[in-house]
Amino acid sequence: MAGKKIQAPKGVSEYIPPRSNTFEFVREALITPARRAGYQLMELPVFEDTELFTRGVGESTDVVSKEMYTFTDRGDRSITLRPEGTAGVMRSVIEHGLDRGQLPVKVFYSGAYFRAERPQAGRYRQFYQVGIEAIGVNDPAIDAEVIAIADAGFRAVGLTKFRLDLTSLGDAQTRAAHRIDLMKFIQTLDLDEATAARALINPLRLFDDKREEMKKAMLDAPLLMDYLTPDARDDFDNVKKYLDAMGIPYVLNPRMVRGLDYYTGTTFEFVHELLGAQSGIGGGGRYDGLMQELGGQALSGIGFGLGIDRAVLAAEAEGVISSDLAISDLFIIPLGDLAMNTALTTAQLLRTAGKNVQISFGDRALKGAMKVADKSGARYVVVLGDSEIASGNVELKHMNTGTTSSVRIDSLLEAI
The missing domain is CATH 3.40.50.800 (Anticodon-binding domain)
Structure with missing residues:
Protein backbone atom coordinates (compact mmCIF):
# COMPACT_ATOMS: atom_id res chain seq x y z
CA MET A 1 0.00 0.00 0.00
CA ALA A 2 1.42 3.37 -1.03
CA GLY A 3 2.15 5.84 1.72
CA LYS A 4 0.39 9.18 2.00
CA LYS A 5 1.79 11.87 -0.26
CA ILE A 6 3.68 14.65 1.52
CA GLN A 7 3.25 18.16 0.19
CA ALA A 8 5.48 21.21 0.54
CA PRO A 9 4.66 23.50 3.50
CA LYS A 10 2.11 26.20 2.77
CA GLY A 11 3.50 29.45 1.46
CA VAL A 12 6.82 28.32 -0.01
CA SER A 13 7.91 29.06 -3.57
CA GLU A 14 9.19 26.05 -5.47
CA TYR A 15 10.64 26.13 -8.96
CA ILE A 16 10.56 22.99 -11.07
CA PRO A 17 11.43 22.49 -14.76
CA PRO A 18 10.83 24.26 -17.03
CA ARG A 19 10.03 27.31 -14.84
CA SER A 20 13.17 26.74 -12.79
CA ASN A 21 15.12 27.81 -15.89
CA THR A 22 13.42 31.20 -15.66
CA PHE A 23 14.33 31.40 -11.96
CA GLU A 24 17.98 30.61 -12.71
CA PHE A 25 18.10 33.13 -15.57
CA VAL A 26 16.62 35.89 -13.39
CA ARG A 27 18.94 35.16 -10.47
CA GLU A 28 22.04 35.27 -12.67
CA ALA A 29 20.83 38.44 -14.42
CA LEU A 30 20.48 40.17 -11.05
CA ILE A 31 23.89 38.98 -9.81
CA THR A 32 25.96 39.73 -12.93
CA PRO A 33 26.02 43.56 -12.62
CA ALA A 34 27.36 43.22 -9.06
CA ARG A 35 30.17 40.91 -10.19
CA ARG A 36 31.09 43.37 -12.94
CA ALA A 37 31.32 46.16 -10.35
CA GLY A 38 33.81 44.21 -8.22
CA TYR A 39 31.47 42.77 -5.60
CA GLN A 40 32.53 39.33 -4.29
CA LEU A 41 30.44 36.40 -3.09
CA MET A 42 29.57 36.00 0.59
CA GLU A 43 27.85 32.72 1.56
CA LEU A 44 26.17 32.82 4.98
CA PRO A 45 24.13 30.51 7.25
CA VAL A 46 20.35 30.49 6.90
CA PHE A 47 19.95 30.68 10.70
CA GLU A 48 21.50 33.05 13.24
CA ASP A 49 21.23 33.94 16.93
CA THR A 50 17.86 35.68 17.34
CA GLU A 51 19.52 38.69 18.96
CA LEU A 52 21.18 39.58 15.67
CA PHE A 53 17.81 40.42 14.16
CA THR A 54 16.15 41.96 17.23
CA ARG A 55 19.09 44.36 17.55
CA GLY A 56 19.91 44.78 13.87
CA VAL A 57 16.52 44.84 12.13
CA GLY A 58 14.54 46.59 14.89
CA GLU A 59 11.96 45.46 17.42
CA SER A 60 9.32 47.86 16.07
CA THR A 61 9.26 46.19 12.64
CA ASP A 62 6.68 43.64 11.60
CA VAL A 63 9.59 41.42 10.55
CA VAL A 64 10.81 41.08 14.14
CA SER A 65 7.54 41.44 16.05
CA LYS A 66 5.33 39.22 13.88
CA GLU A 67 7.12 37.39 11.09
CA MET A 68 10.31 35.67 12.27
CA TYR A 69 10.67 31.89 12.45
CA THR A 70 12.28 31.55 15.88
CA PHE A 71 12.93 28.37 17.84
CA THR A 72 15.04 27.06 20.71
CA ASP A 73 17.70 24.59 19.65
CA ARG A 74 19.04 21.59 21.57
CA GLY A 75 21.60 23.81 23.30
CA ASP A 76 18.77 26.01 24.65
CA ARG A 77 19.78 28.84 22.30
CA SER A 78 17.24 31.07 20.57
CA ILE A 79 17.75 30.65 16.83
CA THR A 80 15.99 32.43 13.94
CA LEU A 81 15.80 31.59 10.25
CA ARG A 82 17.14 34.66 8.48
CA PRO A 83 14.33 37.06 7.47
CA GLU A 84 16.69 39.36 5.53
CA GLY A 85 20.33 39.52 4.45
CA THR A 86 22.05 42.66 5.68
CA ALA A 87 22.27 41.86 9.40
CA GLY A 88 23.98 38.53 8.71
CA VAL A 89 26.48 40.19 6.37
CA MET A 90 27.33 42.79 9.00
CA ARG A 91 27.77 40.11 11.67
CA SER A 92 30.14 38.21 9.38
CA VAL A 93 32.11 41.33 8.40
CA ILE A 94 32.65 42.18 12.08
CA GLU A 95 33.41 38.59 13.14
CA HIS A 96 36.03 38.05 10.42
CA GLY A 97 37.58 41.52 10.62
CA LEU A 98 36.80 42.51 7.05
CA ASP A 99 36.01 46.01 8.31
CA ARG A 100 39.67 46.38 9.34
CA GLY A 101 40.99 45.67 5.86
CA GLN A 102 40.59 47.49 2.57
CA LEU A 103 37.43 49.57 2.40
CA PRO A 104 34.81 49.53 1.12
CA VAL A 105 33.94 45.90 1.71
CA LYS A 106 31.88 45.00 -1.39
CA VAL A 107 29.98 41.71 -1.30
CA PHE A 108 27.00 40.07 -2.96
CA TYR A 109 24.88 37.13 -1.83
CA SER A 110 21.78 35.20 -2.79
CA GLY A 111 19.61 32.56 -1.20
CA ALA A 112 16.44 31.73 0.68
CA TYR A 113 14.91 33.91 3.41
CA PHE A 114 12.00 33.22 5.73
CA ARG A 115 9.07 35.22 7.10
CA ALA A 116 5.85 33.93 8.63
CA GLU A 117 3.59 36.02 6.41
CA ARG A 118 0.12 35.39 5.03
CA PRO A 119 0.87 33.64 1.72
CA GLN A 120 -0.33 35.27 -1.47
CA ALA A 121 0.95 35.81 -4.99
CA GLY A 122 4.43 37.30 -4.69
CA ARG A 123 4.56 37.00 -0.90
CA TYR A 124 5.94 33.74 0.44
CA ARG A 125 7.11 32.29 3.72
CA GLN A 126 10.25 31.13 2.00
CA PHE A 127 11.43 33.56 -0.63
CA TYR A 128 14.60 34.24 -2.59
CA GLN A 129 16.72 37.35 -2.88
CA VAL A 130 19.90 38.70 -4.42
CA GLY A 131 21.63 41.34 -2.31
CA ILE A 132 24.76 43.46 -2.19
CA GLU A 133 26.42 45.50 0.53
CA ALA A 134 29.11 48.21 0.25
CA ILE A 135 30.52 48.83 3.73
CA GLY A 136 32.99 51.39 5.03
CA VAL A 137 32.59 54.41 2.76
CA ASN A 138 30.07 57.23 3.17
CA ASP A 139 29.94 58.67 -0.34
CA PRO A 140 26.91 59.68 -2.43
CA ALA A 141 28.69 58.23 -5.48
CA ILE A 142 28.64 54.71 -4.04
CA ASP A 143 24.95 55.18 -3.16
CA ALA A 144 24.36 55.91 -6.84
CA GLU A 145 26.46 52.91 -7.89
CA VAL A 146 24.45 50.55 -5.69
CA ILE A 147 21.19 51.84 -7.15
CA ALA A 148 22.62 51.59 -10.67
CA ILE A 149 23.59 47.94 -10.10
CA ALA A 150 20.02 47.09 -9.08
CA ASP A 151 18.61 48.98 -12.05
CA ALA A 152 21.02 47.16 -14.41
CA GLY A 153 19.97 43.81 -12.95
CA PHE A 154 16.29 44.37 -13.62
CA ARG A 155 17.04 45.62 -17.14
CA ALA A 156 19.22 42.56 -17.77
CA VAL A 157 16.16 40.44 -16.98
CA GLY A 158 14.34 42.44 -19.66
CA LEU A 159 12.04 44.42 -17.38
CA THR A 160 10.87 47.87 -18.45
CA LYS A 161 7.60 48.47 -16.59
CA PHE A 162 9.10 49.47 -13.27
CA ARG A 163 9.98 52.71 -11.53
CA LEU A 164 12.55 53.71 -8.92
CA ASP A 165 11.15 55.46 -5.84
CA LEU A 166 13.79 57.52 -4.04
CA THR A 167 13.99 59.42 -0.77
CA SER A 168 16.36 60.33 2.02
CA LEU A 169 15.87 59.50 5.69
CA GLY A 170 18.53 62.06 6.55
CA ASP A 171 21.21 62.05 9.23
CA ALA A 172 20.86 61.79 13.02
CA GLN A 173 20.14 65.50 13.41
CA THR A 174 17.49 65.35 10.68
CA ARG A 175 15.68 62.45 12.30
CA ALA A 176 15.88 63.93 15.80
CA ALA A 177 14.25 67.21 14.71
CA HIS A 178 11.62 65.41 12.64
CA ARG A 179 10.82 62.95 15.44
CA ILE A 180 9.84 65.79 17.82
CA ASP A 181 7.23 67.19 15.42
CA LEU A 182 6.10 63.75 14.23
CA MET A 183 5.46 62.59 17.80
CA LYS A 184 3.46 65.74 18.46
CA PHE A 185 1.34 64.96 15.40
CA ILE A 186 0.91 61.30 16.34
CA GLN A 187 -0.35 62.31 19.79
CA THR A 188 -3.34 63.93 18.07
CA LEU A 189 -4.35 60.59 16.51
CA ASP A 190 -6.63 57.97 18.03
CA LEU A 191 -4.38 54.91 17.88
CA ASP A 192 -4.92 51.38 19.11
CA GLU A 193 -2.54 50.13 21.79
CA ALA A 194 -0.30 48.11 19.46
CA THR A 195 0.12 50.96 16.97
CA ALA A 196 0.84 53.45 19.74
CA ALA A 197 3.50 51.14 21.16
CA ARG A 198 5.10 50.75 17.73
CA ALA A 199 5.12 54.52 17.28
CA LEU A 200 6.99 54.99 20.56
CA ILE A 201 9.79 52.73 19.33
CA ASN A 202 9.94 54.16 15.80
CA PRO A 203 7.26 56.66 14.73
CA LEU A 204 8.32 56.37 11.07
CA ARG A 205 6.71 52.92 11.07
CA LEU A 206 3.29 54.60 10.87
CA PHE A 207 4.09 55.81 7.33
CA ASP A 208 4.44 52.15 6.39
CA ASP A 209 1.09 51.08 7.86
CA LYS A 210 -0.97 49.48 5.09
CA ARG A 211 -4.40 50.02 6.71
CA GLU A 212 -6.50 52.55 4.83
CA GLU A 213 -7.52 54.38 8.01
CA MET A 214 -3.85 54.84 8.94
CA LYS A 215 -2.92 56.01 5.46
CA LYS A 216 -5.64 58.67 5.75
CA ALA A 217 -4.60 59.61 9.28
CA MET A 218 -0.96 60.15 8.21
CA LEU A 219 -1.74 62.34 5.18
CA ASP A 220 -0.95 65.55 7.08
CA ALA A 221 2.01 64.18 9.05
CA PRO A 222 5.27 66.14 8.82
CA LEU A 223 7.62 64.67 6.19
CA LEU A 224 11.21 63.87 7.02
CA MET A 225 12.47 65.27 3.72
CA ASP A 226 11.44 68.74 4.92
CA TYR A 227 13.84 68.45 7.87
CA LEU A 228 17.05 67.49 6.06
CA THR A 229 20.13 69.26 7.42
CA PRO A 230 22.34 71.07 4.89
CA ASP A 231 24.82 68.17 4.89
CA ALA A 232 22.07 65.58 4.42
CA ARG A 233 20.51 67.61 1.64
CA ASP A 234 23.87 68.03 -0.12
CA ASP A 235 24.43 64.26 0.02
CA PHE A 236 20.99 63.56 -1.40
CA ASP A 237 21.38 66.18 -4.11
CA ASN A 238 24.65 64.52 -5.14
CA VAL A 239 23.00 61.09 -5.30
CA LYS A 240 20.37 62.52 -7.62
CA LYS A 241 23.06 64.27 -9.69
CA TYR A 242 24.93 61.00 -10.22
CA LEU A 243 21.74 59.11 -11.11
CA ASP A 244 20.87 61.83 -13.62
CA ALA A 245 24.35 61.55 -15.13
CA MET A 246 23.89 57.78 -15.58
CA GLY A 247 20.46 58.23 -17.12
CA ILE A 248 18.64 56.38 -14.35
CA PRO A 249 15.11 57.79 -13.91
CA TYR A 250 13.58 58.06 -10.45
CA VAL A 251 10.53 59.42 -8.65
CA LEU A 252 10.90 61.27 -5.35
CA ASN A 253 8.71 59.65 -2.71
CA PRO A 254 8.99 61.49 0.64
CA ARG A 255 6.50 59.12 2.31
CA MET A 256 8.48 55.98 1.59
CA VAL A 257 9.64 54.05 4.63
CA ARG A 258 11.39 50.73 4.18
CA GLY A 259 10.29 47.83 6.39
CA LEU A 260 13.53 47.65 8.39
CA ASP A 261 14.58 50.08 11.13
CA TYR A 262 18.28 50.34 10.25
CA TYR A 263 17.87 52.55 7.17
CA THR A 264 19.28 56.11 7.14
CA GLY A 265 20.11 58.58 4.38
CA THR A 266 19.53 57.41 0.82
CA THR A 267 16.61 54.97 0.66
CA PHE A 268 15.02 53.47 -2.45
CA GLU A 269 12.54 50.94 -3.77
CA PHE A 270 11.82 49.49 -7.22
CA VAL A 271 8.11 49.10 -7.96
CA HIS A 272 6.60 47.13 -10.85
CA GLU A 273 3.34 48.31 -12.35
CA LEU A 274 1.96 44.86 -13.26
CA LEU A 275 2.21 43.11 -9.88
CA GLY A 276 -0.74 44.61 -8.03
CA ALA A 277 -0.52 44.75 -4.23
CA GLN A 278 2.89 43.04 -4.09
CA SER A 279 4.49 45.52 -6.47
CA GLY A 280 7.83 46.00 -4.73
CA ILE A 281 10.51 44.02 -6.57
CA GLY A 282 13.49 45.23 -4.57
CA GLY A 283 14.94 48.05 -2.56
CA GLY A 284 17.49 49.14 -0.04
CA GLY A 285 19.34 52.06 1.41
CA ARG A 286 22.06 53.36 3.69
CA TYR A 287 22.49 52.13 7.26
CA ASP A 288 24.97 54.35 9.05
CA GLY A 289 24.54 53.01 12.60
CA LEU A 290 24.02 49.29 12.04
CA MET A 291 27.61 48.06 12.37
CA GLN A 292 28.13 49.88 15.66
CA GLU A 293 24.79 48.55 16.96
CA LEU A 294 26.07 45.03 16.28
CA GLY A 295 29.35 45.56 18.13
CA GLY A 296 31.57 46.74 15.29
CA GLN A 297 33.17 49.99 14.24
CA ALA A 298 31.15 53.10 13.46
CA LEU A 299 31.27 52.47 9.71
CA SER A 300 28.66 53.41 7.16
CA GLY A 301 27.16 51.04 4.62
CA ILE A 302 24.59 50.78 1.86
CA GLY A 303 22.99 47.81 0.14
CA PHE A 304 19.89 46.30 -1.39
CA GLY A 305 17.78 43.16 -1.55
CA LEU A 306 16.14 42.25 -4.86
CA GLY A 307 13.29 39.75 -4.86
CA ILE A 308 13.96 36.91 -7.29
CA ASP A 309 10.39 35.59 -6.92
CA ARG A 310 8.88 38.99 -7.69
CA ALA A 311 11.29 39.57 -10.58
CA VAL A 312 10.23 36.22 -12.06
CA LEU A 313 6.56 37.22 -11.75
CA ALA A 314 7.32 40.62 -13.30
CA ALA A 315 9.21 39.03 -16.20
CA GLU A 316 6.33 36.63 -16.84
CA ALA A 317 3.83 39.49 -16.64
CA GLU A 318 5.81 41.47 -19.22
CA GLY A 319 6.35 38.39 -21.39
CA VAL A 320 10.08 39.01 -21.66
CA ILE A 321 11.36 35.52 -20.81
CA SER A 322 12.73 33.71 -23.85
CA SER A 323 11.23 30.30 -24.56
CA ASP A 324 14.66 28.82 -25.34
CA LEU A 325 16.28 29.25 -21.91
CA ALA A 326 16.63 25.49 -21.44
CA ILE A 327 17.66 24.65 -25.01
CA SER A 328 20.33 22.02 -25.50
CA ASP A 329 22.72 22.26 -28.38
Missing part, protein backbone atom coordinates in the same frame (compact mmCIF):
# COMPACT_ATOMS: atom_id res chain seq x y z
CA LEU A 330 22.31 18.61 -29.34
CA PHE A 331 20.04 15.65 -28.60
CA ILE A 332 21.52 12.22 -29.40
CA ILE A 333 19.27 9.22 -30.07
CA PRO A 334 21.28 5.97 -29.86
CA LEU A 335 19.82 2.77 -31.31
CA GLY A 336 21.41 -0.22 -29.56
CA ASP A 337 24.20 -0.90 -27.06
CA LEU A 338 27.09 -0.03 -29.36
CA ALA A 339 25.39 3.22 -30.31
CA MET A 340 24.85 4.06 -26.62
CA ASN A 341 28.57 3.66 -25.99
CA THR A 342 29.33 6.06 -28.85
CA ALA A 343 26.62 8.46 -27.67
CA LEU A 344 28.07 8.62 -24.14
CA THR A 345 31.64 9.22 -25.29
CA THR A 346 30.56 11.78 -27.90
CA ALA A 347 28.39 13.65 -25.39
CA GLN A 348 31.26 13.67 -22.89
CA LEU A 349 33.63 15.25 -25.42
CA LEU A 350 31.08 17.87 -26.49
CA ARG A 351 30.14 18.76 -22.89
CA THR A 352 33.82 19.16 -22.04
CA ALA A 353 34.00 21.64 -24.92
CA GLY A 354 31.13 23.62 -23.40
CA LYS A 355 28.14 22.28 -25.33
CA ASN A 356 24.83 21.25 -23.77
CA VAL A 357 24.08 17.72 -24.88
CA GLN A 358 21.26 15.34 -23.96
CA ILE A 359 20.93 11.62 -24.68
CA SER A 360 17.79 9.53 -25.10
CA PHE A 361 17.83 6.76 -22.48
CA GLY A 362 15.71 3.65 -22.10
CA ASP A 363 14.20 1.44 -24.78
CA ARG A 364 12.19 4.07 -26.64
CA ALA A 365 11.44 3.47 -30.28
CA LEU A 366 12.79 6.03 -32.73
CA LYS A 367 9.43 7.80 -33.06
CA GLY A 368 9.07 8.18 -29.29
CA ALA A 369 12.67 9.35 -28.94
CA MET A 370 12.12 12.01 -31.60
CA LYS A 371 9.11 13.32 -29.65
CA VAL A 372 11.29 13.61 -26.54
CA ALA A 373 13.95 15.42 -28.57
CA ASP A 374 11.35 17.87 -29.86
CA LYS A 375 10.00 18.59 -26.36
CA SER A 376 13.52 19.06 -25.00
CA GLY A 377 13.98 22.20 -27.09
CA ALA A 378 17.29 21.00 -28.51
CA ARG A 379 18.57 22.88 -31.53
CA TYR A 380 19.89 19.77 -33.28
CA VAL A 381 19.24 16.04 -33.15
CA VAL A 382 21.20 13.06 -34.48
CA VAL A 383 20.28 9.38 -34.65
CA LEU A 384 23.12 6.93 -33.98
CA GLY A 385 22.72 3.40 -35.34
CA ASP A 386 25.04 0.68 -36.57
CA SER A 387 25.30 2.19 -40.08
CA GLU A 388 26.18 5.63 -38.72
CA ILE A 389 28.87 4.19 -36.47
CA ALA A 390 30.29 2.12 -39.35
CA SER A 391 30.46 5.09 -41.72
CA GLY A 392 31.42 7.68 -39.10
CA ASN A 393 28.72 10.01 -40.46
CA VAL A 394 25.40 11.14 -39.00
CA GLU A 395 22.47 13.16 -40.33
CA LEU A 396 22.36 16.36 -38.27
CA LYS A 397 18.80 17.68 -38.17
CA HIS A 398 18.07 21.31 -37.35
CA MET A 399 14.89 21.13 -35.26
CA ASN A 400 13.56 24.59 -36.10
CA THR A 401 13.90 24.34 -39.89
CA GLY A 402 13.77 20.57 -40.38
CA THR A 403 16.80 20.71 -42.66
CA THR A 404 19.44 17.98 -42.44
CA SER A 405 23.10 17.74 -43.34
CA SER A 406 25.63 14.91 -43.28
CA VAL A 407 28.32 15.48 -40.63
CA ARG A 408 31.27 13.43 -39.41
CA ILE A 409 30.73 12.26 -35.81
CA ASP A 410 34.15 13.64 -34.88
CA SER A 411 33.18 17.01 -36.41
CA LEU A 412 29.95 17.57 -34.47
CA LEU A 413 31.54 20.22 -32.28
CA GLU A 414 32.16 22.48 -35.28
CA ALA A 415 28.75 21.71 -36.81
CA ILE A 416 26.65 22.71 -33.80
